[in-house]
Amino acid sequence: MTEQPGAEVRRPANQGRKVAARNRAAVIAAAREVFAEQGLTAPLSVIARRARVGQGVLYRHFPxxxxxxxxxxxxxxxxxxxxxxxxxxxxxxxxxxxxxxxxxxxxxxxxxxxxxxxxxxxxxxxxxxxxxxxxxxxxxxxxxxxxxxxxxxxxxxxxxxxxxxxxxxxxxxxxxxxxxxxxxxxxxxxxxxxx
Known part of the structure; x- marks a missing residue:
């Protein structure tokens, strides 16, 4: 798809740090819940899903x-x-x-x-x-x-x-x-x- 001449293309603002902080907080909150339900050996994939982030995001914050x-x-x-x-x-x-x-x-x-x-x-x-x-x-x-x-x-x-x-x-x-x-x-x- 080509851009129309003169058409202004708006990109969403990069909210990098804001989103990163939100994701980190969501992972910690989800981990607290999942650990309470399933113990400390609960699968990290379950925590990522509960936090509504990908596993890559989880591992970026917590290796x-x-x-x-x-x-x-x-x-x-x-x-x-x-x-x-x-x-x-x-x-x-x-x-x-x-x-x-x-x-x-x-x-x-x-x-x-x-x-x-x-x-x-x-x-x-x-x-x-x-x-x-x-x-x-x-x-x-x-x-x-x-x-x-x-x-x-x-x-x-x-x-x-x-x-x-x-x-x-x-x-x-x-x-x-x-x-x-x-x-x-x-x-x-x-x-x-x-x-």
Whole structure:
């Protein structure tokens, strides 16, 4: 097909970086959902389809499964840290954010059991550092007179996260709330941090 003389041809504006950032965010969101449904060994092709991107786009952002799991985990940890840094942060509120991430993200549960997940996933030291960042955020808001001390806090989080199973997000959240209640620990509203 030839162009007509004098006809103006308009090309769509190149939105390169904008589209790349959107695609990356879509892949991370899809990975969180698929990992929650199928575990950390879910096919990356399923994640690409859920994100509505080609596998080439997925691999452009995340060259392997480990890189994708790290990105999902980093986002989870960053939200917990942001919640901890908020002026209105309370220990119960932080536990609510943590519980939301537990119910939402199988990868995040694995992170809190870093000794088990690190060897299988290749995350190793990175997973340990992320887990420590979560514990640091929680310890910073642990009241001095709380029934849990700093040492028991790590064990309590691991125990609660181990109970977070079930086919639906609601079931996983219910189980986490029940576990906190059995430990005698008050949890604030279960929701993501919206700073």
């Amino acid at each position: 392997d499964r480990t890189a994708l799991v790290e990105a999902v985990l980093e986002e989870n940890v960053r939200q917990v840290e942001q919640a901890a840094a908020a002026e209105s942060a309370t220990f119960a509120g932080l536990l609510g954010v943590l519980t939301w991430h537990l119910a939402e993200s199988a990868a995040f549960i694995g992170l809190l059991h870093v000794d088990q997940v690190a060897g299988r996933s290749g995350l190793g030291a990175h997973a340990s550092a992320l887990s420590e960042r979560v514990q640091h955020s929680l310890r910073a808001h642990l009241p001095a007179d709380h029934r849990l001390n700093a040492k028991d806090l790590e064990l309590a989080v691991a125990m609660v996260s181990a109970t977070v199973t079930g086919p639906t997000r609601e079931e996983r959240e219910r189980r986490a709330r029940d576990a906190w209640r059995l430990l005698g620990v008050e949890v604030g509203p279960v929701r993501p941090f919206e700073g």
